[in-house]
Amino acid sequence: MRAMILDEARTTLRLDTTKHVREPGPREVLLRVHACGVCRTDLHIVDGELTDPKLPLVPGHEIVATVEVCGADVETLQPGMRVGVPWLGWTCGVCDYCRSGRENLCDRAKFTGYQIDGGYAEYTTADERFCFPISERFSDQDAAPLMCAGLIGYRALRFAGDAKRLGLYGFGAAAHIAAQLARHRGQEVFAFTKPGDAAGQAFARNLGAGWAGGSHVAPPEKLDAALIFAPVGALVPAALAATGKGGIVVCAGIHMSDIPAFPYAILWEERIIRSVANLTRADGEEFLAVAGKANVRTTTVPFALADANIALDKLRSGDIEGAAVLLP
Numbered sequence: 001m002r003a004m005i006l007d008e009a010r011t012t013l014r015l016d017t018t019k020h021v022r023e024p025g026p027r028e029v030l031l032r033v034h035a036c037g038v039c040r041t042d043l044h045i046v047d048g049e050l051t052d053p054k055l056p057l058v059p060g061h062e063i064v065a066t067v068e069v070c071g072a073d074v075e076t077l078q079p080g081m082r083v084g085v086p087w088l089g090w091t092c093g094v095c096d097y098c099r100s101g102r103e104n105l106c107d108r109a110k111f112t113g114y115q116i117d118g119g120y121a122e123y124t125t126a127d128e129r130f131c132f133p134i135s136e137r138f139s140d141q142d143a144a145p146l147m148c149a150g151l152i153g154y155r156a157l158r159f160a161g162d163a164k165r166l167g168l169y170g171f172g173a174a175a176h177i178a179a180q181l182a183r184h185r186g187q188e189v190f191a192f193t194k195p196g197d198a199a200g201q202a203f204a205r206n207l208g209a210g211w212a213g214g215s216h217v218a219p220p221e222k223l224d225a226a227l228i229f230a231p232v233g234a235l236v237p238a239a240l241a242a243t244g245k246g247g248i249v250v251c252a253g254i255h256m257s258d259i260p261a262f263p264y265a266i267l268w269e270e271r272i273i274r275s276v277a278n279l280t281r282a283d284g285e286e287f288l289a290v291a292g293k294a295n296v297r298t299t300t301v302p303f304a305l306a307d308a309n310i311a312l313d314k315l316r317s318g319d320i321e322g323a324a325v326l327l328p
């Protein structure tokens with residue numbers, strides 16, 4: 001089969017036309033990949049900012065695929081079913097985190113496209129317990145970004161509580177979905193982009209943001225919560241300064257540049273900073289149901305599998321409106 005391979009961090013992906021897909025184990029399925037989203041986390045892996053990938057690696061953890069072959073003990077899936085495969089690829093089930101509903105923090109978790117070969121390929125193998133059925137309302141290409149950008153945005157949004165005024169810092173794949181969920185919940189959305197990114201600000205307004213501006217600009221009203229999707233530590237004090245008393249700042253990315261020192265006064269008055277790590281399967285089930293009810297529409301830019309490096313470069317330089325999706 002054809003697959004894009006990372007041999008070493010800080011190199012470009014290599015097209016391999018003779019790669020063999022791993023045979024499914026007893027609880028695993030062999031999947032034919034139809035679409036795989038390109039996530040900023042993939043960039044962090046390729047760029048060596050996430051330091052624990054299996055190598056060589058097939059990246060990709062926003063997979064939409066159909067089941068071709070089921071392992072001997074597969075219970076819930078059958079050949080021909082369409083499923084989504086997210087970042088969380090395996091958990092131990094027995095650690096304190098797994099046993100307390102926090103499998104996203106599992107000590108021994110394995111992640112798709114990081115410790116398990118992912119979806120930048122024509123075929124892949126996944127544990128059936130970590131596959132989600134996908135509603136027919138979404139095409140393969142449109143469903144792909146739901147698998148991580150949508151899911152992580154949903155988990156971050158939950159941690160923002162019932163914020164009336166919600167700020168979104170970095171208006172890419174995750175924020176463009178989170179904005180629609182927030183509007184569906186009746187929240188006001190304030191979108192922050194790179195300074196001067198008029199196209200990004202117009203994109204945000206089209207998706208329901210009542211205000212959009214550069215990340216260096218104070219919003220017209222104090223925010224109740226802010227979600228930071230851009231991997232820029234300087235946005236943490238910026239977002240704190242933009243929130244009112246009791247405000248919540250949620251860092252939703254897996255990697256961020258260092259957070260600069262800031263005066264205690266902008267954290268004072270019970271403001272909270274927290275991060276969001278990974279997802280649980282319960283998040284996935286809830287989110288996919290909510291995305292259908294909220295009639296979420298994703299904006300995607302398609303790329304051929306062999307153009308994965310081009311897609312990653314465009315994501316790095318901020319040239320993607322919405323989400324990049326590979327179509328193997």
Ligand SMILES: [Zn+2]
Nearest residue numbers: 092095098106
């Ligand atoms: Zn565990």
Ligand SMILES: [Zn+2]
Nearest residue numbers: 039041148149
């Ligand atoms: Zn991701």
